[in-house]
Amino acid sequence: MAFAIEQIILLISFSLIYLVFLFYDLFKRGDNYGSIAYIAALLPANYLWSIVTKNNMLDFGALGAMLVLCVLWLFAVIRDIIIKDRAQGFKDADDVALMLIVGIIINLILSAVLPALPGLEYMKNGTTPVLKYFFLPIFDAETTGHAVFGIVLAYKILVTLLTLSVIIPVVMDLKDMETNIVALVILTLIFGIPFTFLAFLWSPATSTIWVFLFLFMVLFFIFLLMITRGKNK
Numbered sequence: 001m002a003f004a005i006e007q008i009i010l011l012i013s014f015s016l017i018y019l020v021f022l023f024y025d026l027f028k029r030g031d032n033y034g035s036i037a038y039i040a041a042l043l044p045a046n047y048l049w050s051i052v053t054k055n056n057m058l059d060f061g062a063l064g065a066m067l068v069l070c071v072l073w074l075f076a077v078i079r080d081i082i083i084k085d086r087a088q089g090f091k092d093a094d095d096v097a098l099m100l101i102v103g104i105i106i107n108l109i110l111s112a113v114l115p116a117l118p119g120l121e122y123m124k125n126g127t128t129p130v131l132k133y134f135f136l137p138i139f140d141a142e143t144t145g146h147a148v149f150g151i152v153l154a155y156k157i158l159v160t161l162l163t164l165s166v167i168i169p170v171v172m173d174l175k176d177m178e179t180n181i182v183a184l185v186i187l188t189l190i191f192g193i194p195f196t197f198l199a200f201l202w203s204p205a206t207s208t209i210w211v212f213l214f215l216f217m218v219l220f221f222i223f224l225l226m227i228t229r230g231k232n233k
Contacts, residue, residue, distance in 0.1 A: 007051045014043035018072060022079065035095075037076045038103040045069035046110055053125045061126035063137035063147040063155055069107070070158040073100060077165050093169035100166055111135050139201060156201055163194050175227045184228065188221045195220075 003011070017040050024034035049065035052058075080096045112133045115123040126147065127135040138146040139155055146152055171191075179187075195216060199209045 003051060003055065011044060011047055011051065014047050018044055022072075022076060034079075035099050037079075038073060038099040039106065041069055041072035041076065042103065042107055042110065045072060046107070046114065050114070050120065050123055053122050056125075058126050059148045060151060061137065061147045062123070062135075063126060063139055064151050066137050067151060067155045067158060070155065070162050073103065074158065074162050074165065077162065081165065081169050093166065093173055097166045097170055100162075108134055159201060160198055163198060167191065167194065171224075171227075174224065177228050179228050184221060184224045187224060188217055191220060192217050 018037060021034055021037040021040045024037070045065050045068050048068055049062050052060050052065060053062060077096055077100070081093055111127075112135065114120055115127070115135045124135050126138055128138050130136050137155075139152055140146065147155075174187075192213070196213060199213045203209045
């Protein structure tokens with residue numbers, strides 16, 4: 001079923017709001033509102049989730065909408081970390097990670113609120129309830145109701161790229177930093193959160209993912225140990 005003209009206009013409008021903040025620096029306004037792009041990306045992505053499920057386009061579905069959100073966030077990360085020159089006072093990797101985390105938290109809240117609103121119950125199609133409240137897209141190709149395999153695979157790849165594109169610069173910022181063993185253990189546990197999600201994303205039904213995740217965390221701890229320096233007494 002094709003989108004109605006008003007749905008297309010709203011989707012374009014929300015997309016333009018995101019693009020304005022994505023390229024906000026080009027307007028040379030002298031402020032730092034470009035960071036709002038991470039929040040503005042939620043508008044077209046969640047509206048797309050609404051209209052594709054309303055139009056019963058479940059082959060694309062909620063997962064396809066979240067795939068679009070990953071693309072929009074990845075564009076913002078590329079803008080902030082790869083293109084921008086931090087020597088000129090632009091955001092560093094920590095600021096990018098913070099804005100992305102804020103966007104993820106808001107999106108989680110929306111995943112609980114929107115499908116629960118009267119008249120929007122159809123947004124639950126193609127999702128699975130997590131902790132009874134959060135309706136997250138089905139990304140396991142073996143579970144009934146998932147999008148087509150190409151969307152599932154593309155989603156997994158882009159989420160992985162998005163995660164690594166933020167984690168790698170943050171970790172490299174720690175190079176030669178003076179720290180102690182306790183801090184390294186805490187950092188390892190913190191970074192274990194996104195890596196646990198990636199492991200579950202790629203192997204949701206594999207009981208051995210915890211074994212390999214533990215092995216990876218040990219290797220990650222050793223890597224942090226090698227790139228940082230101990231504090232001088």
